[in-house]
Amino acid sequence: MSTQIEKQETETEEQESEPAVESPGEKRREQKRQRQAEREAQRETEEATLDDEETVMLKVFRYDPEVEGKQEPRFDDFRVPFHKGMTVLDALIYARDRYDSSLTFRHSCRQAVCGSDALFINGRQRLGCKTQLSDLDGPVRIEPLPHQEVVKDLVVDMEHFYEQMHAVEPYFDADEVPEDDLAEQRQSRENREKVKMSTRCIWCGACMSSCNIAAGDNEYLGPAAINKAYRFAMDEREGENRKQERLRIIEQEHGVWRCQTQFSCTEVCPKDIPLTEHIQELKRESVKNNLKFW
Amino acid sequence: MSQSYNRGTVEDFGRWREFSAGMWAWIFHKFTGWVLVGYLFTHIAVLSTSLGGAELYTGTLQGLEALLVVRFLEVGLLAVAVFHILNGIRLLMVDLGVGLESQDVSFYASLVLTGAIVVASIPTFLGGPLA
């Protein structure tokens, strides 16, 4: 994961001898700004020397509520050398480590399991680490997930997403578990198979961001949370009582009925979870469940 | 999700171009649904002329039918209705969990079929005595 870095010549500091009008802090900040401008210039020359053939142009969304010049959202261009197998995340890391260390994005596992780097890449929600640059048309436009508040650059506030996930009581809670600490609950292979896909969610938020309904209705549970509910409602180990409670949660106004089967969630899910199918199955399940009481 | 901070052009610029089949289907279905409700109200209003007697009713209807615009509007209505029906059937299938993998294909099929039906019925709709 390292990007090789050529040594930059470090400058010797020349502080202390300035008039005392500015505080040392301000002075340092001032110098820092100058230094940054120099770096910017250096970067430009460096970029200019890159051969056009083997580079990719990134257009990256920039915003920082605190930093002058970044308060108004803008796109920055980065030209990054391309090699086979390079992902969007690799390119972002390169741009950050080489050109602009203030470029901010979440990432960790770089193997599509941590769900940190769901981004809006060329108009679609994707995981940066799972998206090969060679599959994209250039210039590659990278933005934070739509419909979520931007904290800074590519980082969005996930709080709302987590709240929705938590709202479906996303934890296993069986009616009864075996007394014996060493006795497992039995689960048939078919049942595990049924919930298998739904257990794969990595909480990346791509689905929620792609759903127009979720964009319009803040209270809509959203595909990921409904899928989470599905994972438990369909798990035969939990028992009938719990299932009833689970159905009550998902069949609220802002639960499954909000889904208008747009399918974009299913299309963008990096874990290929058939979200729409799960939502639809829960709708039918709720209806069936209600008809019983007529 | 609320967007207290407005991303300006970034947020909405040209986003529709990135819509996928399912979203277009949703938008078209909405649009056609609304047109149909609108028509339902108008339709009843027009038919209400029957309360004013046979001549008025016949006169109004035939008078309207005599207008070429109305004929064209009717073709439009047919298109809207046929799409709404076909996509409605698609949605009903989706609700039953049938053919979810080919939801995009079925949307395109609805579009094509709507086109075909509309083209095929143009002679009937535009034909017939105008006056």
Added chain:
Amino acid sequence: MYEHDVIVVGAGGAGLRAAIAAHEEGADVALVTKLHPVRSHTGAAEGGINAALQEGDSWDLHAYDTMKGSDYLGDAPAIDTFAKDAPEEVIQLEHWGMPFSREEDGRVSQRPFGGLSYPRTTYAGAETGHHLLHTMYEQVVKRGIEVYDEWYVTNVAVTDHDDPEKRECHGCVAYDIKSGKIEGFRANGGVILATGGLGQAFDHTTNAVANTGDGCAIAYRAGAPMEDMEMIQFHPTTLPSTGVLISEGVRGEGGILYNDNEERLMYEYGYANNDGELASRDVVARAELTEVNAGRGIDDEYVHLDMRHLGEERIIDRLENILHLAEDFEGVDGLDEPMPVKPGQHYAMGGVECDENGETCIEGLYAAGETACVSLHGANRLGGNALPELLVFGARAGYHAAGKDMKAAEIQTGPSAESEAGDVEPPVEPGAIDRGGEDVAADGAAVEPTSVIENTVERERTRIEMLLEKDGINHAEVRADVQETMTDNVNVFRQEEGLKTALRDIREARKEYENVAVSDPSRTYNTDLIHTIETRNLLDVAEAITLGALAREEFRGAHWRAEFQERRDDEWIKHTMLAWEDGTPRLYYKPVILEGDEETYEPKERSY
């Protein structure tokens, strides 16, 4: 200042288990983590969780395998406790709803894994860690345990006593990544460090970008010794381009390794005549590199792992995830062609010295998970033994910190457990160059909890202000230098000269680090700052690894030395310990405990 009974730093498998345990004991617990819990690298674990669950199996067989796997560098009390507690912990997970793979009769499936005498690895597809992590996070949500998510812990607040064994830990200091706030956290019961691995010290690793050994470095600088740091596991099957892991499950299910001549290398060249591909990881990793060095590698870099003969159905049922990984990160279809693999850094057996209850020599400071070294894995960890470790020792640390009455630990911690002073001759002086704003706390030695925390907060604040305001080079350069030299010199095959070069390079990098500064001026989500602090931790950790490697003059488990081609039991059945004294690492040794509950383990030759 925030206040809780128990503060758990890190919310991977170990942290979550610890938090749940402490909560069960009635403690007010908080998880402080730099990543949201579900982003932790435990989620990347693929293969499985070992536990003796079935009739024909028993805990002592598991313990025996673990001891043998550790190449007799594991401590028997740790291993015995581990093997005994593991079954209950795994069933606990099942009761919490973890979607394990199942047998026809509905019971949890178990499969064979490298170095195990019985197929005792439970699994959930090839995404066991993902399910374990999520299952436990869900239980944390259920219990309403407080999570400080995206808070970066920069240091622990420890009293100023000279003797580390007299020190007490009263809390920690964390930086809120979203807002840039620095806050003190007071822990009345204890602070549990569960910050995971340190793979970022190397540049080809299966570890996440966030695995920067923070917990190790923090504990080390606070005075808790590091144990067996040289013991780094290199996994034999990682994808060459990214380091993404191809689970041992593939070999467990029957996957075969081939060299460029399409020979089944493990048997053809006698690396492991009995177990073949399922020999212990160190054995397989060396075998692969030997093949490559002998010119029988493919593209002079890797070998092939073939699973096509298992058949599509079985592959999809049990290893589906592997197909996706090979496809997405290497562009290879595992159903159609063999997958390229090579060894990569995978796991740190060493870490913060602690006892069976997770406690370090500093009162109130605990360590659990990959960060810790109870010395369970010794010189080599068996596949599928880390996840149960998170559960067993995570839980024990949580219980102990919350004040549960537990059996006194048998393992001794702290410099007083020293059996002999170490001698290692580093080519350059190791350790800190500057001790980072120490003078702030110079106004008398602090022992009272609040002042200890306040002083630490002040120190950290100064450090962060400095980094933000100073002008200098980008930390990424320093980080890259360290990673490069570690991969070149402290890899699978180690040589005195290389190790010395690494120490020199790390010293050089330390000097460079003096000039490091954060160029992003923002307080909001400043990852530049976070990564810069992490790089400092990597320096300390990388140096500790290399010092240990230089000291240990033998070949044991994962640690191979060109000059010493055999295991030297007469002299080296002892742990290498490094204690950070006033910024200088001091080396000493501590005996390995081989007397277990049932038997005393006899070092035997390790053949597979």
Added chain:
Amino acid sequence: MAEHYSSFERGGRRWLWQRLTAVFLIGVLAFHFLLLHFANHAANITFAGTQARMSQISYFATMWLFLVTATFHGVNGVYNALVNQGIDGTQKNAVKWVLIVAGLLLIAQGTRVALAMNGFL
């Protein structure tokens, strides 16, 4: 947590009705179109023709059901669409009642028309 979502109604009965009416509408709408545009050309419609058809009780009943289902389906559809756009509280209530009233008026007027057509009025 879950209580956070206050809800008027559970169970998706309206959802189900929207589907059931849709199924019914497929049939009648097709029938309606074929009859009044293809079998009988729209331009040739006269009151007499309409009255003749309406006098058959089964045709009359079908058309009336057509009216009711279409109204429900349409009005409910519009309501859902609006709610999905995120209207809430009083606004939502107002829309609801306006739509209910409009729907009822439409059915009432439609019924009057139908009765006029078959000569009852």
